[in-house]
Amino acid sequence: MQQVFKRPVSLKDVQTHFCPGCHHGTIHRLVAEAMDEYDVQKRTIGVASVGCSVFLYGYFDIDVVEAPHGRAPAVATGVKRARPDSFVFTYQGDGDLAAIGTAEIIHAANRGEDITVIFVNNTTYGMTGGQMAPTTLVGQKTSTSPYGRNQHKDGAPIRMAELLAQLEGVAFSARVAVNSPKNLIDAKRQIKKAFRYQVEGKGFSFIEALSACPTNWGMNALAANERVGSEMADYFRLGVYKNTENL
Amino acid sequence: MAKIIIDEIRCKGCGLCTVACPGKLLSLTEKINLQGYTPATITCQDKCTGCALCAEMCPDVAITVFK
Numbered sequence: 001m002q003q004v005f006k007r008p009v010s011l012k013d014v015q016t017h018f019c020p021g022c023h024h025g026t027i028h029r030l031v032a033e034a035m036d037e038y039d040v041q042k043r044t045i046g047v048a049s050v051g052c053s054v055f056l057y058g059y060f061d062i063d064v065v066e067a068p069h070g071r072a073p074a075v076a077t078g079v080k081r082a083r084p085d086s087f088v089f090t091y092q093g094d095g096d097l098a099a100i101g102t103a104e105i106i107h108a109a110n111r112g113e114d115i116t117v118i119f120v121n122n123t124t125y126g127m128t129g130g131q132m133a134p135t136t137l138v139g140q141k142t143s144t145s146p147y148g149r150n151q152h153k154d155g156a157p158i159r160m161a162e163l164l165a166q167l168e169g170v171a172f173s174a175r176v177a178v179n180s181p182k183n184l185i186d187a188k189r190q191i192k193k194a195f196r197y198q199v200e201g202k203g204f205s206f207i208e209a210l211s212a213c214p215t216n217w218g219m220n221a222l223a224a225n226e227r228v229g230s231e232m233a234d235y236f237r238l239g240v241y242k243n244t245e246n247l
Numbered sequence: 248m249a250k251i252i253i254d255e256i257r258c259k260g261c262g263l264c265t266v267a268c269p270g271k272l273l274s275l276t277e278k279i280n281l282q283g284y285t286p287a288t289i290t291c292q293d294k295c296t297g298c299a300l301c302a303e304m305c306p307d308v309a310i311t312v313f314k
Contacts, residue, residue, distance in 0.1 A: 001248070001250065001313040001314065002313065002314055003311065003312070003313055004297055004299055004312045004313065004314045005299040005302040005303070005310070005311060005312035006311060007308050011308065015256075015257060015282075015307075016306075016307060018306065018307075019259075020259035020260055020261035020284060021259075021261035021262075021263060021306065022306060023306060024306070025305075025306030025307050025308065026304070026305075026306045029306075029308055178304075180267075181267055181300045181303060181304060184303055184304065185303075214261075221261035221262055221263060222261075222262050222263070222266060225263060225266075
């Protein structure tokens with residue numbers, strides 16, 4: 001008998017702090033698999049954000065820098081410019097990347113920094129208690145929008161993958177989900193492609209991964225998983241928005 | 248002949264594997280593990296084809312698959 005599925009080498013064999021049904025664990029694994037695929041573990045420097053993804057250093061067997069809230073792309077820029085031989089990626093949530101760090105991500109993308117950004121969108125501020133984020137869907141109830149997000153007052157959710165795809169500096173931009181085996185296999189392919197852009201020095205690559213947050217959505221794990229495929233994927237359409245090199 | 252091993256201590260009982268399994272061979276147990284969750288278990292090991300979709304979907308990498 002042969003082992004056909006095992007933990008990636010870049011992912012530490014430890015228990016995560018994520019809630020049951022949270023997709024962060026799955027996305028962590030896919031990122032680790034992509035690192036193993038290109039054999040970049042030894043020269044990888046990850047940049048962690050603030051949010052549930054803050055414990056990146058505890059789960060990945062790589063060097064990690066902890067950036068101030070939203071500033072991960074700026075920190076990654078410095079790391080990559082100081083150590084051009086290293087493989088640099090940031091791992092950020094939607095409260096971090098799409099709210100507090102909007103300026104940093106847009107300018108890092110516009111400069112075409114040779115980094116990879118993994119953006120986990122769960123439509124809420126997960127760690128701080130489920131407040132409304134710029135990505136919160138219209139009508140979604142959160143702790144700071146108890147009657148649901150009002151489009152006239154709060155605006156419509158930001159679609160980051162499409163927004164960044166418009167910038168000249170961006171080489172690759174895609175939105176993926178990990179809620180079903182089919183979507184997960186595609187997500188794995190796109191994450192590997194995003195990493196390949198940096199491995200080959202082809203420029204800025206961006207992955208938006210839709211994730212469930214059962215705790216803050218007030219749902220059980222299966223219902224939250226279902227919501228990603230229906231309500232979320234309906235507004236945040238999955239797909240590749242920019243692929244300049246056709247890798 | 249395939250075999251899966253579920254790490255009962257790691258499993259958080261989210262049930263994502265139970266819906267991912269094409270043969271619906273997985274279910275959650277009644278007993279509570281060290282973390283306080285009800286871990287998943289395989290009901291009929293003989294019918295497992297080793298497709299590894301359960302392991303792919305598991306957010307906690309708690310499933311190992313042999314084929």
